[in-house]
Amino acid sequence: MEWEVVIGLEIHAQLATKSKIFSAAATQYGAEPNSQACAIDLGLPGVLPVLNEKAVEMAIKFGLGANAEIARQSIFARKNYFYPDLPKGYQISQYELPIVGKGYVDVPLDDHSSKRIHITRAHLEEDAGKSLHEDFHGLSGIDLNRAGTPLLEIVSEPDIRSAKEAVAYLKTIHSLVRYLDICDGNMQEGSFRCDANVSIRPKGETTFGTRTELKNINSFRFVERAINHEVERQINIIENGGKIVQETRLYDPNKNETRSMRSKEEANDYRYFPDPDLLPLIITDELIESVRQALPELPQQKRQRFIEQYGLNAYDASILVSSKDMANFYETTVKESGNQPKLAANWIISELLGALNKAGLDINESPISSTQLGKLVSRIADHTISGKIAKIIFEALWNKEGDVDDIIEQRGLKQVTDTAAIETLIDEIIAANPQQVADYRAGKEKLLGFFVGLAMKASGGKLNPGQLNELLKKKLQG
Ligand code: ADP
Ligand code: MG
Numbered sequence: 001m002e003w004e005v006v007i008g009l010e011i012h013a014q015l016a017t018k019s020k021i022f023s024a025a026a027t028q029y030g031a032e033p034n035s036q037a038c039a040i041d042l043g044l045p046g047v048l049p050v051l052n053e054k055a056v057e058m059a060i061k062f063g064l065g066a067n068a069e070i071a072r073q074s075i076f077a078r079k080n081y082f083y084p085d086l087p088k089g090y091q092i093s094q095y096e097l098p099i100v101g102k103g104y105v106d107v108p109l110d111d112h113s114s115k116r117i118h119i120t121r122a123h124l125e126e127d128a129g130k131s132l133h134e135d136f137h138g139l140s141g142i143d144l145n146r147a148g149t150p151l152l153e154i155v156s157e158p159d160i161r162s163a164k165e166a167v168a169y170l171k172t173i174h175s176l177v178r179y180l181d182i183c184d185g186n187m188q189e190g191s192f193r194c195d196a197n198v199s200i201r202p203k204g205e206t207t208f209g210t211r212t213e214l215k216n217i218n219s220f221r222f223v224e225r226a227i228n229h230e231v232e233r234q235i236n237i238i239e240n241g242g243k244i245v246q247e248t249r250l251y252d253p254n255k256n257e258t259r260s261m262r263s264k265e266e267a268n269d270y271r272y273f274p275d276p277d278l279l280p281l282i283i284t285d286e287l288i289e290s291v292r293q294a295l296p297e298l299p300q301q302k303r304q305r306f307i308e309q310y311g312l313n314a315y316d317a318s319i320l321v322s323s324k325d326m327a328n329f330y331e332t333t334v335k336e337s338g339n340q341p342k343l344a345a346n347w348i349i350s351e352l353l354g355a356l357n358k359a360g361l362d363i364n365e366s367p368i369s370s371t372q373l374g375k376l377v378s379r380i381a382d383h384t385i386s387g388k389i390a391k392i393i394f395e396a397l398w399n400k401e402g403d404v405d406d407i408i409e410q411r412g413l414k415q416v417t418d419t420a421a422i423e424t425l426i427d428e429i430i431a432a433n434p435q436q437v438a439d440y441r442a443g444k445e446k447l448l449g450f451f452v453g454l455a456m457k458a459s460g461g462k463l464n465p466g467q468l469n470e471l472l473k474k475k476l477q478g
Contacts, residue, residue, distance in 0.1 A: 001239070002203040005231050006211070007160035007196060011173055013152045013183040014127065014191040015058045021126050021150035022049030022092065022278075029189050033143040037129070041148035043088025048277055051076075055150040056281065058182035059099045059124050060291045062152055065176050065298055066119055068103025070288055076124075076278040080271045084142055085129035093153075095272045098123035099281065100152075106300065107172045108318040110164065117169045118157040127151050146190075152182070158197070158208065163227035167220050170194055171322070172299075179298055179324050187218050196223060198230045199244070209234075210244040214258055216251050226251040230258050302327055310334065310341035319349055326363045329370045336374020340381045347377055351394055368397045375404040388461045389413050416462050419471065422455075426475045429454050440476050448472065 020027055023040035040047045063070045077095040100122035106114045129144035154173060160166045174192060177183040185192045199211035214230055217223050229251075234244055249258040297305070299321045306317040306327075320330045333344040352373065356366060376393055379385050385393065385408060396407045408414055416422060429451060430437055440447040451472050456463060 003200045003231075003235055004203045004205070005162055005227075006158050006199045006201060006208055007163075007166050007227060008158035008211075009154075009156045009160065009166060009169060010195045010197070011154040011156075011170065012127075012193050012195075013062075013154065013173075013177050013185075015055050015150040015152055015182055016184055017052055017054045017058070017150055019052060020148035021052050021055050021124065023148055025148065027149050029186075029191070031145055033141070033145060035145065037144035037147050041126075042144065043090075049092065049275075051278065051281065052150060055124060056099070056283070057287075057291055058150075058180075059122065059152055060283065060288060061180045061182055061295065062122055062154070062177065063100035063103065064288075064292055064295060065180050066100070066103040066105055066122070066154075068119060068122070069101035070283060071097060071099055071101055072283055073097065074099040074123075074281045074283075076275045076281070077272045078275050079125075081269075083128065083131075084140065085131045085144070085147070087129075087144070087147075091126060091128060092275055092278070093125035094123035099283070105169070105172050105176065107165070107168045108315075108322075109168055112315045114318075115159075115165065115168075117159045117165075117172075120155045120157050122152050122154040125151050125153055152177075158199075163224040163231070166196060166227055167224050170220060170223055175299055175321075175323050179296060181296070187220075190218065193218055194223065196227055196230075198227055198234070200231060200234050200238070210246050212244065212246065212258075213248045214251050215248055215261065219253075222251060222253050225253070225256055226258060229256060233258065306330075310345070312341065312345055316345050316349060319353075320345060323363065329363050329366070332370035333374040333377065336371050337377035338381060340377050343377050343381060344374065347373060347390075347394075351391070355398060367400060368394070372397050372404055379404060379408065383415060383417065383464060384408065385413055385415050386461060386464060388456075389415070392461075413460075413462065415464055416459055417464055417467060419467075422463060422468060422471055423475070425455055425458055426451075426472055429458070430475060437476065441478065448476070451476065 017027060019025060020041055023038050025038040025041055026036050028036065040049055060070055074094055075097040076092050078090040079093045079095070080090045082089060098121045102121070103119040104116050105119065106116050108114045127146050127149040129142055129147040132141040132143060135141065156169065160169055174185050177192070178185045183192055187193065194217055196214045196217060197211045198214060199209040201207070201209040212230060214226050217226050230249070237244060245263065247263045248261045250261045251258050302321045303317045306312050306320060307314060312320070321327045330344065330348055333348060334341045337344045352366065352368065356363065376390055376397065380387055380390050393404060393407050393413065397404065401407055436447055436450060448469070452468060455468055455472065
């Protein structure tokens with residue numbers, strides 16, 4: 001039996017406001033436990049929440065960036081449940097009327113194609129506190145600093161068909177919120193997290209199977225692993241005659257397994273009702289327009305500009321706009337390279353990203369700065385060095401051995417372009433290899449590579465390949 005995987009993601013992005021969504025308490029990460037939760041965040045009797053306008057603007061920004069409808073009127077609702085890190089007994093969220101409605105993003109895939117994933121809705125809500133299980137023997141600690149931090153919950157349609165697509169979609173949303181400057185995207189600190197809803201169905205079937213919801217996924221790598229693991233589990237159960245139970249499962253990255261946390265609650269278990277302390281949120285056309293005017297260049301637009309302005313192909317362009325940091329790195333490299341956009345793109349994509357990937361580093365942790373990489377590219381373009389020597393310099397730059405020109409100078413890596421010097425070298429090679437020369441002249445032209453190799457070796461790779469080829473052919477013809 002062939003199975004089709006169906007996935008929908010619920011992404012929680014903490015909005016980068018200075019204060020909480022309904023109070024003036026600070027949102028800063030890493031403060032002394034329980035030093036940043038005020039009476040409003042705790043829902044103590046007699047307090048009144050007041051909506052943070054910045055959080056509203058950020059949600060609108062997201063809606064515009066995700067091609068979505070913005071609701072002119074939305075409602076805050078209480079979602080009631082008990083949990084130690086939610087001492088007031090309910091979370092303020094949005095239910096029937098969310099601020100952002102249907103939208104979509106186009107997600108670039110590995111095979112150079114792209115897929116449109118639809119967004120069902122995105123709503124504003126407050127985060128809960130945190131239960132800490134590790135440092136307290138047999139007890140749990142409660143840190144309420146996070147309570148009341150603004151969240152945007154972004155819900156996708158079940159459009160995703162593989163773990164890889166899920167990662168690509170998550171990366172697209174991650175990049176978008178970073179471009180929009182509405183979330184710092186830090187997954188370790190929990191500023192950007194996701195739950196994955198996963199089901200399977202026989203290929204060709206049109207109705208969906210029963211889904212499970214995976215929680216506790218806090219890295220791109222784990223999203224892929226957790227989903228793949230869950231798909232295998234579901235296939236196993238069904239192929240052995242069992243049934244999938246709708247439930248919430250917790251992913252354990254150490255054991256690479258999911259385990260049941262609780263059976264899935266239904267929406268009506270939460271007893272949603274409009275929060276009587278908060279007025280309906282009315283958004284005017286003027287506000288939407290002013291947010292639209294202030295939008296930065298977004299990934300799709302930047303990608304289009306890179307294609308037109310720099311002559312890049314669509315795939316390279318989508319890699320280079322995959323994050324704002326990456327795009328900035330590229331544009332600085334181009335500037336420093338003396339306008340060599342394609343060569344700069346090649347060096348970033350095939351050399352730098354390869355090396356960063358291997359070292360597990362992000363573009364903004366690159367040991368080679370965009371200025372230095374640009375200079376390296378400019379030295380290839382102006383024929384000071386060959387592409388081969390450039391790789392040696394690249395390594396030296398990676399090891400922080402100094403500036404491009406200093407490395408070229410100190411190591412004597414300048415390309416030899418003096419025709420007379422190259423001809424002398426060729427004469428020596430011809431004299432030392434009479435048999436090969438005779439064979440070449442008798443028609444074995446493949447031997448040219450042999451002579452190129454000898455000349456390059458003798459010069460330490462410092463010859464210009466085009467020039468060398470030309471001179472060699474002339475001399476070999478006699
Ligand atoms: P709930 O509110 O109970 O979490 P929703 O209907 O809001 O349920 O769906 C939550 C997420 O689950 C959405 O991202 C949606 O795309 C996804 N989803 C719904 N049905 C399925 C299914 N059968 N398989 C996989 N994902 C699904
Ligand atoms: Mg849900």
